[in-house]
Amino acid sequence: MKKTALITGITGQDGSYLAELLLKKNYIVHGIKRRSSQFNTSRIDHIYQDPSLHKRNLILHHGDLLDSPNLFNIIRNIKPDEIYNLAAQSHVAVSFEQPEYTANADALGTIRLLEAIKNLKLQSKTKFYQASTSEIYGDNNLKKLNENSNFKPSSPYGVSKLFSYWITRNYRDSYNIFASNGILFNHESPRRGETFVTQKIVKGLVKIKYNLQGCLFLGNLDAKRDWGHAKDYVFAMWKILQHKKPDDFCIATGKSFTIKNFIDEVAKNLQMKLKWEGKGVNEVAINTRNNKKIIAVNQMYLRPSDINSLTGDYSKAKKLLNWKPKINFSQLVKEMVDSELDKYSK
Ligand code: NAP
Ligand code: GDD
Numbered sequence: 334m335k336k337t338a339l340i341t342g343i344t345g346q347d348g349s350y351l352a353e354l355l356l357k358k359n360y361i362v363h364g365i366k367r368r369s370s371q372f373n374t375s376r377i378d379h380i381y382q383d384p385s386l387h388k389r390n391l392i393l394h395h396g397d398l399l400d401s402p403n404l405f406n407i408i409r410n411i412k413p414d415e416i417y418n419l420a421a422q423s424h425v426a427v428s429f430e431q432p433e434y435t436a437n438a439d440a441l442g443t444i445r446l447l448e449a450i451k452n453l454k455l456q457s458k459t460k461f462y463q464a465s466t467s468e469i470y471g472d473n474n475l476k477k478l479n480e481n482s483n484f485k486p487s488s489p490y491g492v493s494k495l496f497s498y499w500i501t502r503n504y505r506d507s508y509n510i511f512a513s514n515g516i517l518f519n520h521e522s523p524r525r526g527e528t529f530v531t532q533k534i535v536k537g538l539v540k541i542k543y544n545l546q547g548c549l550f551l552g553n554l555d556a557k558r559d560w561g562h563a564k565d566y567v568f569a570m571w572k573i574l575q576h577k578k579p580d581d582f583c584i585a586t587g588k589s590f591t592i593k594n595f596i597d598e599v600a601k602n603l604q605m606k607l608k609w610e611g612k613g614v615n616e617v618a619i620n621t622r623n624n625k626k627i628i629a630v631n632q633m634y635l636r637p638s639d640i641n642s643l644t645g646d647y648s649k650a651k652k653l654l655n656w657k658p659k660i661n662f663s664q665l666v667k668e669m670v671d672s673e674l675d676k677y678s679k
Contacts, residue, residue, distance in 0.1 A: 585645020
């Protein structure tokens with residue numbers, strides 16, 4: 334019998350890679366997408382199957398994490414073996430502008446799904462994966478963060494995700510649901526949304542290279558992140574649900590780099606030479622070929638509070654799940670740059 338999975342957030346970066354992975358593993362994949370005024374399925378168009386096909390293994394449903402009856406009905410009809418809750422208002426800076434909406438989707442949305450599993454008495458059938466995040470640690474002085482590190486989130490997004498982390502554990506302990514958290518550190522890919530810093534840098538510098546943009550404005554250039562590849566990380570999600578018991582796992586690369594390091598690596602791939610000058614909000618990068626300022630800070634991109642550094646320790650996942658990242662920082666940057674250049678050459 335084929336396994337059935339339900340992915341919330343299937344139209345997002347991770348949802349699209351996970352859907353591909355599960356289809357390869359012969360699952361029947363159901364995905365929840367939001368109704369939008371224009372198509373929002375560009376990341377999954379290549380695996381889309383026409384609803385008029387008699388036999389499909391990718392089925393999309395309209396839905397929203399804010400809509401309990403809708404989620405309940407979808408889960409009642411499908412009775413999935415696995416639910417991956419990837420849907421979220423996932424932008425940290427936006428969560429300061431829309432804290433209530435973020436909490437509704439990212440915190441209460443998780444309860445709505447867990448309640449459906451509980452009330453439909455699917456405990457013995459349905460496993461639940463919660464997309465937790467390194468944002469729940471907040472600013473910290475620790476070199477490497479693991480499953481036992483303290484949580485002190487510093488954004489409405491992080492606080493909402495910490496609620497979901499705990500409610501997932503609570504439903505596991507209280508109702509015997511196979512419910513696990515993947516505490517994932519930043520992960521990127523050519524499918525990364527354009528307002529996250531990595532993709533913004535890649536797209537911006539490629540435009541500058543082709544003289545289509547003057548200067549790229551960013552926020553905190555000194556923040557450090559542990560960046561992995563989304564493809565590696567969705568494999569970890571699947572492994573977490575195949576483990577013999579529900580548990581929580583940090584998924585990371587163990588290495589972190591500053592935003593400036595990321596910019597330098599992109600520039601290297603584009604054969605551009607940069608010179609950094611100034612400090613703090615006055616820091617700029619100059620293109621040494623023409624002496625033009627191409628990176629500067631705009632204070633509108635600084636957050637009310639930011640996390641200076643995040644580095645993860647994935648040794649538990651390595652030991653218990655036999656998982657480790659395959660794609661390193663420079664390979665990730667190269668893939669993102671090549672993919673962007675490819676669009677221009679086409
Ligand atoms: P993403 O690209 O922003 O995708 C988010 C998905 O959630 C999209 O499909 C979006 O739909 C959907 N969504 C948003 N609000 C919704 C709502 N109210 N109801 C239903 N669907 C909704 O995020 P991602 O990078 O793939 O991340 C996947 C999950 O992992 C998120 O929960 C994120 O918070 C978490 N996470 C991400 C990272 C990372 O570095 N990428 C690290 C740790 C945790 P639309 O396409 O319609 O917008
Ligand atoms: N987005 C953005 N835009 N970030 C900038 C900019 C800019 O112009 N300039 C500097 N930054 C800094 C941010 O202040 C932050 O310190 C860092 O770059 C990374 O920002 P994002 O790429 O937006 O990612 P994030 O770390 O805030 O959140 C991502 O990773 C989390 C896991 O740690 C998201 O994917 C979250 O959903 C995820 O949970």
